[in-house]
Amino acid sequence: MKILVCIKQVPDMESRFKLNSESKWYEEADLAWRMNEYDEYAVEQAVQLKDQVDDADLTVLSIGPDRVREMMKKALAMGCDRGAHIADDDYFKKDPYEIASVIAEVAKDKGFYMICTGMQSQDRGSAQVGVLVAEMLGLPSITTIVGFAFEGGQITAKRELEGGIKSIIKTRAPALVTCQLGLNTPRYPTLPNIMKAKRKELLSIPISELLKVESKQETVRMYFPEKKGGGLVLEGDVADLTDQLIKILKDKTAVLA
């Protein structure tokens, strides 16, 4: 059984962001990078499925500059068998349609039985790429899953809806799922597995060989939101801060009365 998992590298969201010189994206220097949180659940799901069935072969794919290879090694150490790095320094200029079409181009005719993606990327959050890939490949897709079971070619997934309600959906593989937070508990790679991952195949393919479509939209400007003033920001010594907050709570709320 061939399985594919797609992962993206994103900056730590606690970073202090700056804009790039064109003001069309954030400046990438000085940021700490990590695997998109949603994609960690996707990798874990793919590895669990691989462990459940015989003869599985799990490919991890990522589109981005060379730095994404570090993150891909983590996925390999988590249990993926091989990596396909689609090299693209300008990945951030691609819209979800272009990213999805590149993934579909890699996946077509390869006979993947199961494809896992995150439900959204933390930096851009379009929540489109997974569904688009499935539609391009003519596969059924189930989005926002928080539960997954596979038996005899049948997938039973739980979709998360608003307000804590879930819906139960069944479909036949081959299929694609987009993974939501809390789906499973992503494993930490062990040291032996990190060593083993170093010997796993990690190909690099230039995106120019795979990109055959044009974008449908363009980020024309990136900027900081206007601060909706009003809020008080307090900094300093903790003892002072607690005194200040107690005074504020006494003045502005009834909770300490």
Next chain:
Amino acid sequence: MKILLVAEYRDGELLNNSYELVAFAGQLGADSAMFLVGSEGVLPAYNGTLYLADVDKYGEFNPAVHKQLLLDVIAKEQPDMVVFAHSSYGWDLAPRISLALNVAHVSEVIDIVDGVPVVPACNSKLRCDVKAKTAQMVLTLQGGAFGLEDHPTGNPTVVPINTETASEMEFCGYEEAEPGGVDLSKAEVIVSAGRGIGKPENMEMIEELAKALKGEYGTSRPVVDSEWADHTRQVGTTGQTVSPKLYVACGISGAIQHLAGMKKSEFIVAINTDRDAPIGEVADVLIVADLKEFVPAMTEKINNL
């Protein structure tokens, strides 16, 4: 301009976010029509054409079938925009539609400035203007961004629609939220823990502060996902919606899905090491400090009052 609004129906009811779509069309001064897989018995309060597919026949959730029903209506109406809520129904169906139409698709729209959709990026720390290159476009709208009429009124002109499309996907019903636990919506004070607490042992200091303030403790989602607290404590779109007199967010960044559950609180205090954290946008007071130092110190002072 003409907009097609894709309304939502769940468990026998029309969802309120459908009226946010109506408000959006109103703000753009556009003509609109509405699409709904729903029921004759539960019509939206909306003055306009409603293309209605029978939910008993087509199911509340069935992407391939709903997609075909919607594409047929789009072919007939030729709208400039097809608009969904950015919800579990909307973000699932919208990409299927934009791909079939071969048009731009902008997700999580929070504003339209000079015809260009504005979307958040990086946990709302940044904004992007995203320009469509195609004449027609598909949008999903972030909840709450375009408001909602208080008491929507109106009577739609119903146009029944049908399709022969079948699908292999099977919807097998709902699983309700686990019963039991606390009803946070009744609490007057809530002290909530976010991922910033770092480890499960630190839940205790949050509970202590909640106790000192005679309130309940809540959490953001990662705390529940990591099983540091029970799901019934989660605040946000997929947890509870609360509006206490005081909400104290400890180590919570302020993602939109968390804000949706607590921004109506009367007074909001945030404790965060990151002074740029988006929680600052709704907080009356943002305390830039390490919660591990601040929270116990605060509890002690309150207990000594």
